[in-house]
């Protein structure tokens with residue numbers, strides 16, 4: 001098979017605009033924590049408020065703090081929210097390990113609750129049942145770009161005096177019942193990792209409506225020092241102080257310069273991914289009928305959509321007994337695939353640390369055992385999608 005026949009799992013859309021923006025930074029003094037970072041933070045804040053005006057319920061300042069990853073953004077946010085060793089955080093097993101890694105690194109205890117089998121999103125009823133005396137916060141994940149039920153979660157958080165932190169690694173462009181990331185959470189954290197809907201290879205950002213939290217996070221992302229080098233530049237020497245135990249977690253100007261040109265086209269890119277999603281939903285019943293011949297289960301062959309997704313990923317649920325062979329067969333047919341995710345409490349380290357037995361979180365486990373992520377990006381053609389669907393059918397027939 002020639003390289004041209006391969007259907008890559010992901011292809012970014014970065015080009016000349018990003019290259020030109022990046023080159024401009026090379027001609028300036030500041031490569032990091034400089035004006036590009038500050039401007040990107042303002043632009044992302046404005047993007048999150050797009051179309052709203054004063055008087056709208058969810059209008060108001062959005063403070064954005066650029067970080068070098070979502071993982072480190074989560075740690076910065078958790079520290080700023082006051083997570084202490086032994087504190088419990090309720091979250092989901094249907095996520096990437098960084099969600100729980102961030103909690104564990106700070107000495108917190110992730111309490112995993114099961115997901116809605118139709119969407120894979122954290123189920124607020126299970127969150128309610130898990131709230132106990134050591135619970136300090138709730139950390140939902142907006143899986144594949146679909147917002148969790150933030151109204152229900154905010155209500156629970158308020159009634160129990162908890163904070164609410166959103167893992168929004170799967171995009172900035174989502175909305176559900178008029179709610180966007182950062183609207184109802186104390187903070188939401190984005191990822192700009194290589195395959196994400198906005199990308200600088202690696203990178204992240206935290207958005208919050210709370211000025212106090214933003215100020216603390218700005219210090220925490222930069223070792224906990226009182227003034228960054230850029231703030232001290234231009235005046236005579238001033239000492240800086242270390243006022244908090246922080247992290248090395250800031251976004252760089254080079255990364256911000258690559259991110260900025262992507263924001264104005266983010267909604268068009270979302271529409272292009274949505275078209276890919278709809279085409280799969282039309283093509284698969286015809287070209288991969290085996291996918292739909294499954295034992296009845298609450299986990300449907302295609303996850304249900306709620307609200308406006310970013311369409312970061314497109315997943316199918318195949319019979320568990322065939323999943324791993326299908327991954328190999330798809331790869332052998334030149335189709336790039338991934339698994340997002342095996343339920344994280346089944347992974348070796350987390351089995352040791354969390355000790356959650358198989359069977360305890362059955363919906364997440366079933367999704368994790370059955371899921372396959374297919375190629376999903378704006379440049380994917382209908383012909384390529386048909387090839388993916390046929391390869392899936394052949395793989396399930398193996």
Ligand SMILES: Cc1ncc(COP(=O)(O)O)c(C=O)c1O
Nearest residue numbers: 069070071096098169191192193
């Ligand atoms: C749900 C989720 N949370 C967090 C992360 C971590 O993102 P980053 O690589 O920017 O740290 C990812 C990355 O894949 C993710 O999918």
